[in-house]
Amino acid sequence: MPTTQELPDCHLLKPPILITPSGPTPHHALSLSNLDDQKFLRFSIKYLYLFRKSVPPESLKASLAKALVDYYPLAGRLRSAGNTDGSGGGGGDVDQRLEVDCNGEGAVFAEASMDITGEEFLELSWWPNRSWRKLLYKVEAHSFLGVPPLIVQVTNLRCGGMILCTAISHCLCDGIGTSQFLHAWAHLTTKPGAPLPVLPFHGRHVLRPRPPPHASSPHPAYTRSLPSRNDKAAPHADVHRYLQSQPLVPVSVTFSPSLILRLKRRCVPSLKCTSFEALAAHTWRSWARSLADPPASAASSLTPLHAVKLLFSVNVRDRVDPKLPHGYYGNGFVLGCAPAAVRDLVGSNLASAVKLVQAAKSRVDGAYVRTTLEVLEDKAAKTDLAASLVISQWANLGLEGIDFGEGRAAFMGPLTSDVYCLFLPVAEEPHAVRVLVSMPECVAEKFELYMKGFAEREEENGNGNGCGGEGDGLCCEDV
Known part of the structure; x- marks a missing residue:
């Protein structure tokens, strides 16, 4: 802690x-x-x-x-x-x-x-x-x-x-x-x-959006109004407001290249995935599980029926036609959005969550970017944070490689921790990723346990490659 x-x-x-x-x-x-x-x-x-x-x-x-x-x-x-x-x-x-x-x-x-x-x-x-x-x-x-x-x-x-x-x-x-x-x-x-x-x-x-803007269908990452209270199949919880009302503590978990590889191996041979996809899915599941399973003395805004989202930045510089000019200096990302019900997210295996992340990434093409630009033309549109975990990718951007002439940094990171989740580079340890997010104090230890637990359980079972298979459900994902 x-x-x-x-x-x-x-x-x-x-x-x-x-x-x-x-x-x-x-x-x-x-x-x-x-x-x-x-x-x-x-x-x-x-x-x-x-x-x-x-x-x-x-x-x-x-x-x-x-x-x-x-x-x-x-x-x-x-x-x-x-x-x-x-x-x-x-x-x-x-x-x-x-x-x-x-x-x-x-x-x-x-x-x-x-x-x-x-x-x-x-x-x-x-x-x-x-x-x-x-x-x-x-x-x-x-x-x-x-x-x-x-x-x-x-x-x-x-x-x-x-x-x-x-x-x-x-x-x-x-x-x-x-x-x-x-x-x-x-x-x-x-x-x-x-x-x-x-x-x-x-x-x-x-x-610039094409005139006149004509986006009429809802965009998964944005909202113009509060969710309907009549949505009983997948009710929404205002997780963001709940998090802002709680005493928060930062949780930091470092994943070495070998640990990331072990996460990815949990999805093979049925599914190949990137390091980001595996770690994002694992973090999302751990986040949802900890918020849906607080101590008896603490309140929570999540139940198994609640719908939650994973929002993450997707670089679109090469995804639009024509591509953005080399050196484009502005925000060149849109939010990928993966939705799921809590019970489906935590009740299935890691590969299922990875598929949701991959589907969200694959939807981000030129048309998706144009729709985003058109939706944002309406200044009433806002990012849907009510029941979302937002992941910002700082790793693999070269941020840790800055050298003003006296050597690279021994440490780099944010000045503060927030409810937004950061994937950070680890100075002097290439390909490692540090996950940093602030969680309610009452569930912080549980979140950290879920993040680390898959590796500890495998070590106890003497199986460094994970149990594998699509049907492992919660048997090995649980701690």
């Missing part, structure tokens, strides 16, 4: 400054695509990197200024479309369509120090807690629009290492775009005069 040990105080060495592009940049209003402009994405993704050796802040500032020439929207400010007075709008404007005012105002850069070593931090690194937030400068703002798209804090450690934290607006890019930008920044730090290996493409018009 997670440690509650907090980080020591973090001391700002000087007031934060704005890093502006080192060269001229376009000054215009950049419209967001419907994929960018989802309310679901109106937050900043907060990344944390631990490096064993620090890089001089002046070098990081100079290279960031160069990177912002090509990645100039990150130096701009979000605002409501049509609001050109530079104020960014009030809190109510977050319900309107957004755009980026590419004004070159700059990214926030803060320098700090903390009395801790890299090794000491690594001992605490698997379970983020609220004290980690001091590692990223907080911009006080009345609304999301008042927060700059890019905020950076470099914290020097007692051992000579550093923690680099960044907050990047999800409205401007997805995980692929974040990785692309961070690699560009690191590239310019180590090779100041070299051209960027990938130039960003900022035109969001390539994801």
Whole structure:
């Protein structure tokens, strides 16, 4: 279970400054695509990197200024479309369509120090807690629009290492775009005069819905209204609201390549699957089982009859026709959606859940993307989080390979843990995946037990390859 040990105080060495592009940049209003402009994405993704050796802040500032020439929207400010007075709008404007005012105002850069070593931090690194937030400068703002798209804090450690934290607006890019930008920044730090290996493409018009929008059928990942209370065959539970009302604790489980292989072997020979498909299905089943089987003293929002969904990001850069331009810098993903009744999800074997994930992935083609864009043209449409586990894939994006000249990070992950589930890379352990999600405190141990239990049960039975077969049901999946 997670440690509650907090980080020591973090001391700002000087007031934060704005890093502006080192060269001229376009000054215009950049419209967001419907994929960018989802309310679901109106937050900043907060990344944390631990490096064993620090890089001089002046070098990081100079290279960031160069990177912002090509990645100039990150130096701009979000605002409501049509609001050109530079104020960014009030809190109510977050319900309107957004755009980026590419004004070159700059990214926030803060320098700090903390009395801790890299090794000491690594001992605490698997379970983020609220004290980690001091590692990223907080911009006080009345609304999301008042927060700059890019905020950076470099914290020097007692051992000579550093923690680099960044907050990047999800409205401007997805995980692929974040990785692309961070690699560009690191590239310019180590090779100041070299051209960027990938130039960003900022035109969001390539994801404009075809006029007039004509999506009329329901989209599985979105809703415009509350589910019907008369749906007795597969009633809905507002799991998201339930989770938000509970004391949450982060649960972190690392799957080595061998453990992932053992998961995949549970589906052969009848079904071949990818590592993501196997791990996503296993995590979804463990999540549903733990929420549907709480301690007697705790309430739960799930019963065997409830319908639940797995939502996960699917990169569509190569799934649309024509393909998105190389270096496309925006949100280039849609949500794959796999639905199931709780009793069917946990009462069948892993292969059955994997088939649901595969079916959800296969549905994401050009037509699916166009339908998504059309559905999102209606600003009343919102992501259906009521009974959903949302998985965001950070592994296999190259995020762990960032090198500013003093070696790759010894650790990378999010600054905070949330009810959204993250598949994270494991620094210095290629092909391993760390699953991080916050769960209600009353079921956290059970969720962790279900996540780990398949391997422990196999070891007890002396069967490292799993029991296999389509009919194993709960006999070996249960702990």
